[in-house]
Amino acid sequence: MTKEMIVTPWEVKGNIDYDKLIAEFGVSKIDDQVMTRLRKHTGELHHFLRRNIFFAHRDLNFVLDEYEKGNKFFLYTGRGPSGGTHMGHLVPWLFTKWLQDKFGVELWFQFTDDEKFLFKKDLSLEETNRLAYENMLDVIAVGFDPKKTHFLVDSEHAGIMYKEAIKVAKHITFSTVKSAFGLTNEHNIGAIFYTAMQAVPAFLPSVIAKKEIPCLIPYAIDQDPHFRVSRDVLPKLGHYKPAAIQCRFLPGLGGMQEDGKMSSSEGAAIYTTDDAKTVKNKINKYAFSGGRSTLEEQRKLGGNPDIDVSYQWLTFFEEDDAKLKKIYDDYKSGKLLSGELKAILIEKLNTFLAEHQKRREKAKDKIKDFVYKIC
Ligand code: TRP
Numbered sequence: 001m002t003k004e005m006i007v008t009p010w011e012v013k014g015n016i017d018y019d020k021l022i023a024e025f026g027v028s029k030i031d032d033q034v035m036t037r038l039r040k041h042t043g044e045l046h047h048f049l050r051r052n053i054f055f056a057h058r059d060l061n062f063v064l065d066e067y068e069k070g071n072k073f074f075l076y077t078g079r080g081p082s083g084g085t086h087m088g089h090l091v092p093w094l095f096t097k098w099l100q101d102k103f104g105v106e107l108w109f110q111f112t113d114d115e116k117f118l119f120k121k122d123l124s125l126e127e128t129n130r131l132a133y134e135n136m137l138d139v140i141a142v143g144f145d146p147k148k149t150h151f152l153v154d155s156e157h158a159g160i161m162y163k164e165a166i167k168v169a170k171h172i173t174f175s176t177v178k179s180a181f182g183l184t185n186e187h188n189i190g191a192i193f194y195t196a197m198q199a200v201p202a203f204l205p206s207v208i209a210k211k212e213i214p215c216l217i218p219y220a221i222d223q224d225p226h227f228r229v230s231r232d233v234l235p236k237l238g239h240y241k242p243a244a245i246q247c248r249f250l251p252g253l254g255g256m257q258e259d260g261k262m263s264s265s266e267g268a269a270i271y272t273t274d275d276a277k278t279v280k281n282k283i284n285k286y287a288f289s290g291g292r293s294t295l296e297e298q299r300k301l302g303g304n305p306d307i308d309v310s311y312q313w314l315t316f317f318e319e320d321d322a323k324l325k326k327i328y329d330d331y332k333s334g335k336l337l338s339g340e341l342k343a344i345l346i347e348k349l350n351t352f353l354a355e356h357q358k359r360r361e362k363a364k365d366k367i368k369d370f371v372y373k374i375c
Contacts, residue, residue: 005020007222008225016183022055024038025225027057027246028057030055034057035049038060041102050116053248053316054218055246055247058227063216063243072103072214074105074107074214074353075107075108075216076216077093077110078110078111079110079132082128082131084134087313088314091250094142095245100145100148106149109139109155110198111152111153113128113129115154118188119194125155129155136370139370139372141362149372160204160374164204167229168169177229180229181225202242220248221246230242244372253283253287253288268285269354270357273357284339288309289308289309289342290303290308295337299337303336
């Protein structure tokens with residue numbers, strides 16, 4: 001049974017059909033021409049691009065045109081602090097760090113404690129604000145340049161953000177919000193207003209610099225409705241339309257369906273603070289396997305990497321193409337067993353997380369270098 005696909009900023013469910021999303025959302029596929037153009041500036045392409053994990057964009061050519069004329073863009077992304085950080089959250093951040101390094105550009109990072117307070121019944125503003133500071137440790141641990149990275153916390157930077165948000169809000173009707181986000185008469189009025197806040201970092205740096213700077217927003221495709229609305233409104237305020245680059249979702253550990261389609265949000269998540277034993281237990285217990293039911297069958301017929309969550313996760317976290325291909329081939333031929341494939345993923349994640357957790361610990365003293373100071 002395939003399950004109905006739901007992709008909104010507040011709910012992602014069912015079997016994700018990315019081609020359908022491209023058509024429905026009106027984004028462009030990242031094709032060879034765009035990849036070649038990016039490679040001119042970055043040298044080797046990030047494995048997220050090589051593997052189509054970042055798969056779509058809007059106006060990337062515009063941003064590169066300007067860049068080539070000497071008009072640098074800035075990056076903007078964000079996090080809605082509703083809980084701990086898991087591996088899926090890291091995907092756009094790791095890519096954003098790569099873009100920052102390769103292009104030497106500024107990053108504005110928004111923590112939407114207001115959003116999660118407004119949309120989550122059980123979360124207080126104090127709690128979402130606390131979670132914003134927890135999540136900051138993971139963002140810093142990704143390795144962003146403190147001299148070029150600025151954190152905005154919606155409830156705390158309201159003094160500079162609100163003035164801009166109401167200018168955006170004046171151009172958005174309730175009926176636009178209803179159709180773009182599926183919000184209804186029953187939603188609280190803060191939730192209806194919220195998208196105006198998410199638009200602000202796409203042009204606030206231009207307001208501060210008193211000149212127009214192009215903006216590029218990396219995000220998981222579920223956030224697209226916000227930026228569709230922003231792109232309509234910002235030119236009316238004299239700003240550029242923000243450009244964007246969108247990624248797929250990391251599949252949930254238990255989120256593989258029998259028909260080979262992936263669901264993004266099912267099964268346990270791996271949190272950045274999980275210890276090595278927890279990671280091992282979660283993968284062994286929950287990661288959906290594309291293996292056969294008996295050892296004999298597996299050896300004879302081979303497994304199916306295309307529906308195996310451990311293999312799918314390795315496409316996100318094993319950077320080495322040759323290693324990945326060998327794993328794919330060996331699994332398919334029956335040489336590599338499901339337990340062995342899981343062990344490879346466990347080792348990969350635990351090596352990554354050991355480093356991440358060290359940097360996360362050190363990040364505690366660095367928060368003040370990242371939070372934008374209003375002057
Ligand atoms: N709304 C996003 C979330 O729920 C957080 C966010 C704010 C964001 N601004 C962004 C995400 C820009 C990507 C890009 O997580």
